Amino acid sequence: MENNYTMIAKSLYGFEQELAKELRHLGAMDVKPGVRHVSFVGDKGFMYKANLSLRTAISILKPIFDFKIFNEEDFYKAIYNYPWENLIDKNGTFAVESTVNSEIFTHSRYVVFRAKDAIVDRFRDKFETRPNIDTDNPDCVVNVHIDRSDCAIALNSSGEPLFKRGYKSATNIAPINEVLAAGLLMKSGWDGQCDFLDPMCGSGTLLIEAAMIACRIPANINREKFAFQKWQDFDEDLFAIITESALKKVRSFNFTIKGYDKAPSAVEKAQTNVENANLSEFIKVERQDFFESFKTTERHLHMVFNPPYGVRLDIDIPKFYAKIGDTLKQNYPGTSAWFIVADLEAIKHVGLRPSRKIKLYNAKLESRFLQYEIYEGSKKAKKNIDS
Structure with a gap:
């Protein structure tokens, strides 16, 4: 002690x-x-x-x-x-x-x-x-x-902030912080035991963090250095033992992790970052407009994404968020969908009632992390089945 x-x-x-x-x-x-x-x-x-x-x-x-x-x-x-x-x-x-x-x-x-x-x-x-x-x-x-x-x-003891994981060499206009991404996934209950989709994946941060959680890969295994490695009492052998022990806890993953983005440049950046993280065997990134997509699995789907807020990306907020709600309702039955939004007025345009609403901050922007349960058939039918 x-x-x-x-x-x-x-x-x-x-x-x-x-x-x-x-x-x-x-x-x-x-x-x-x-x-x-x-x-x-x-x-x-x-x-x-x-x-x-x-x-x-x-x-x-x-x-x-x-x-x-x-x-x-x-x-x-x-x-x-x-x-x-x-x-x-x-x-x-x-x-x-x-x-x-x-x-x-x-x-x-x-x-x-x-x-x-x-x-x-x-x-x-x-x-x-x-x-x-x-x-x-x-x-x-x-x-x-x-x-x-x-x-x-x-x-x-860390030096550079720990959200600098070491795998991201390419970013988009509004990249999500890696610590925020991991935290959102954990709050959503993601544990790697079902299929996963980020339908607006940008540079792939949520995909990579999701795969690392699913496979129990240490979050910062790709970092080149920590500040404690320069301390006078740094024990290199002990650090090697700790690292080896952490890697022994890595597990296999038997489901799919997919990312969509309609921008070819974003898809390319996401694929590069996935390769940097050595996770290409677990993650598939495709050029796809979410609003024209459909659920591709009959199994339960876990969805987490970070849609544009209209702050750094210019979009028509009412129209855009209404299309999110319509796409989820019509094309993604059997899905637990989560997304974070900083424009609180945008929530009203989704057209669905969130089952959970969590107050958070994305940088300095007050945000809400929302969950929408999209059931097979109607919600009323789902309740009858459960009862």
Whole structure:
């Protein structure tokens, strides 16, 4: 137990429960959901596993100290007095990131500059030399979180956000964030035990995340690096064992995962990203206009998609969303259809009553994640059968 410590997994608003469930499934202890984060306890090996496997985490932070601040001098002194030489080589590199909610500091960039100054000044005073700033590939990423007078300092073990999975080399105008995509799939109940369709697949993110969930492939297996790999205490052999253990949990998939898009360029980009993720054997991408398509399987179909909102793509909202509802109702019996929409007025034009409506945010856009159950025959007939 002495090797365990508290960590924080940051996430998107509304996905804290999914992240907490993931952490418990991985074996984390003392899991506590918060707002846009979940705290948990584990050891170094678990930190490696969390970075490699979590689908709804943006980063994994290792807290190192916290303190109260009442003015800028308090902040500078506390940062200066910490023994950074135990974590950062004097000839190495580091970067600082910050989240600020405070009347003392009103600009997060200023907090970054003051923290950098304090760390650099300590090295200069003690060693007459200093580590360099590297925002692209630093040896150490220092995370500063200020909430009113509370300041928490942590190391970001992930480095680049974990939604940068490593498989996406081609994107469209409005690509969906990989963490958001995985979270939507998990909220929809997708578990890989039926056929799947994304009828407006764009660059293929939902398809790839769906296949990785279905096959239990670690979310970040395609990443080239994590920040902890540059830490002085990085255990390469332990990381190799953790990776091998995660890959042993991969399972076969006996259903179909399909993606449609009417734009040839989108189909090409999706296929490229699927190949990058080494998932071509599981995913088929076709050029197809959803509004002219029909369900191609007699089995139950699980559908999740991210239709245009009219924000970055110019569409006729009422007409477009009415066609979504008509296509689902007429052409997709026996389907559980989910989609996310940021134009809340658009929901009225679908012409179907959603069975679930979940409030979320897509970037800064308040959105709804909607479920429509399209039954074989009428809903009334379905109820009679069930009864």
